[in-house]
Amino acid sequence: MTGNTENSTSYWRTTPLFWAPVIVALVIVFWTFRHSLEDMIHHWNVWKAYSYGYLIPVITLYHIWQRRWELARIPFVGSPWGLVVVALGLGLYLAGTLATVFPVVQYGMVVVLMGLALSVMGWKAFRLIWVALFFLFFMIPLPGVVYAGMSARLQLLSSQLGVWVIRQLGVAVYLSGNVIDLGTYKLQVARACSGLRYLFPLMSLSFIAAYLFRASLWKKVVVFLSCIPITVIMNSVRIGVIGVLVDYAGIRQAEGFRHMFEGWLVFMICIAMIIGEMAILSRIGSSSGHGLSETFRLDFGESIPANASSRPRSAIRFQYPLFVMLVATAGASITIGQHQDIVPQRLNFSEFPLRIGPWVGKTHRIQDVFLNQLKLSDYILADYVAPGAGTVNFYVSYYNTQKPGDAAHTPRTCIPGGGWEIKKLAQVRIPGVTMYGMPLWVNRAIIKKGNINELVYYWFQEQGRLLTNEYAVKWYLFWDGLTRHRTDGALVRLVTFIPPGGSIASADRSLRTFAKEVAPILPRYVPH
Numbered sequence: 001m002t003g004n005t006e007n008s009t010s011y012w013r014t015t016p017l018f019w020a021p022v023i024v025a026l027v028i029v030f031w032t033f034r035h036s037l038e039d040m041i042h043h044w045n046v047w048k049a050y051s052y053g054y055l056i057p058v059i060t061l062y063h064i065w066q067r068r069w070e071l072a073r074i075p076f077v078g079s080p081w082g083l084v085v086v087a088l089g090l091g092l093y094l095a096g097t098l099a100t101v102f103p104v105v106q107y108g109m110v111v112v113l114m115g116l117a118l119s120v121m122g123w124k125a126f127r128l129i130w131v132a133l134f135f136l137f138f139m140i141p142l143p144g145v146v147y148a149g150m151s152a153r154l155q156l157l158s159s160q161l162g163v164w165v166i167r168q169l170g171v172a173v174y175l176s177g178n179v180i181d182l183g184t185y186k187l188q189v190a191r192a193c194s195g196l197r198y199l200f201p202l203m204s205l206s207f208i209a210a211y212l213f214r215a216s217l218w219k220k221v222v223v224f225l226s227c228i229p230i231t232v233i234m235n236s237v238r239i240g241v242i243g244v245l246v247d248y249a250g251i252r253q254a255e256g257f258r259h260m261f262e263g264w265l266v267f268m269i270c271i272a273m274i275i276g277e278m279a280i281l282s283r284i285g286s287s288s289g290h291g292l293s294e295t296f297r298l299d300f301g302e303s304i305p306a307n308a309s310s311r312p313r314s315a316i317r318f319q320y321p322l323f324v325m326l327v328a329t330a331g332a333s334i335t336i337g338q339h340q341d342i343v344p345q346r347l348n349f350s351e352f353p354l355r356i357g358p359w360v361g362k363t364h365r366i367q368d369v370f371l372n373q374l375k376l377s378d379y380i381l382a383d384y385v386a387p388g389a390g391t392v393n394f395y396v397s398y399y400n401t402q403k404p405g406d407a408a409h410t411p412r413t414c415i416p417g418g419g420w421e422i423k424k425l426a427q428v429r430i431p432g433v434t435m436y437g438m439p440l441w442v443n444r445a446i447i448k449k450g451n452i453n454e455l456v457y458y459w460f461q462e463q464g465r466l467l468t469n470e471y472a473v474k475w476y477l478f479w480d481g482l483t484r485h486r487t488d489g490a491l492v493r494l495v496t497f498i499p500p501g502g503s504i505a506s507a508d509r510s511l512r513t514f515a516k517e518v519a520p521i522l523p524r525y526v527p528h
Helices: 016-032 034-046 048-066 068-072 081-098 102-121 123-139 144-168 196-212 217-225 227-249 256-281 319-338 368-374 411-417 470-483 504-518
Strands: 010-013 174-176 179-181 186-188 309-312 359-363 378-385 392-399 421-435 438-449 452-462 465-467 489-498
Touching: 010 068, 016 034, 016 102, 016 319, 034 048, 034 102, 048 068, 048 123, 048 196, 068 123, 081 102, 081 319, 081 470, 102 123, 123 196, 144 174, 144 179, 144 196, 144 227, 186 227, 196 217, 196 227, 196 256, 217 227, 217 256, 227 256, 392 504, 411 421, 411 438, 411 452, 421 452, 421 504, 438 465, 438 504, 452 470, 452 504, 465 470, 489 504
Parallel strands: 010 309
Antiparallel strands: 174 179, 179 186, 359 378, 378 392, 392 489, 421 438, 438 452, 452 465, 452 489
16 A cells, blocks of 8 residues: 555554654744733733633634544645745744734734644645634734724714614614713713624634535625624614613613623524524525535544554654744744843933923823833823913823833724724824924824813824824834834823813814924934
């Protein structure tokens, strides 16, 4: 019998000689990616929208185990393309580390695992498990900016649809942003109620359900994509029902155990709807009449026959190039961790003037619990007032070096995290204001919490650049870390209160006037 012959009564047996280099390679990979793993697990523990993450690796291993007999009958010949995939994943690791973006590093880890599998097994065996490995991408938290943007949009959409449901049930209601005004009670559709807690786990479940569904590709695609409208609609129905219950029975209907139970019940209904959808699809087309039980592959897989003969697998063919790449990247991770970025000379914010033209300031201290999260090198937080102008809250967070988890936090993420709704966001130029010889462009945001409105200007100062785009910030961090050995930078934020009935134009004048006064001073504290 030749090495490439498959036979139902023979199989390939894995031995310690085969597993030893595989296990060593995995140990190197997980050690190299250890910080990104810690960040991912932290998100699973802290963010309820990602708490399902622990189940993803378990489900992946189960589906690989399901195909054990099919894999055992295929000789592992390896593929040099696996080295290319591993190199791509390690490139993502280096790029994500230098750009201080943990999700990119985490995506790189999954790509490396897929490349290892392809290198060891070859295309024929890899085709059996690539979907299960791809499923690991669902355990990775979204970048904060993407999450905040999705959450804000879903909050508004769910609020609008929820109010529509309330009105259809005969209850008078008024909607202001994401605040549902029932007259006696006001309900705020918080970020936790945006629907992302349903959407992320439901997308994962619908993906694996589509994979197990023995049906044509279009049916699998429908099953997977349908989780999005199902989530939005059911979350809106939940908000509407809560609004009606609060109107009739009081605010307790939106609090405590009742609130949690309603959320759990809606999630179960979403799952039931996807299963029902699969049952209907299983009866459409050439496979109609078979039913869901015959088209849903949920079993323990075939076992290896007791009378089957076996031959040992040899060690993986591409182990030496693999180990060179993995060890080199592990060494690079040590070097990056020990590397000392160039830190330019600058003045400390403790020396920042509290009188700037007509503006007089009073500093405030950030609480230790927040400082531990921000991990900044220096900061100023102060309220400045001037005759004829509103109070301007001035905040700058400066970082000598920026690494994954220790970098400037974008207000686009932090503002919704504080319970504020971003009503409007645009990039505008401040007339007559320059810094580093360039015009000052800022992100201009109108934010709201309940009946409170504020105007926010913010921008990033990165080594002589004035940036408003968070993704551009990450790119320059990567490029400057690579070419300049510098990752220092700062976030600058100006905020002023818009009084009820007050003019937004007046708030703009206050922030622009203050920006013009502070612009010549900042470069001494945030150097070129």
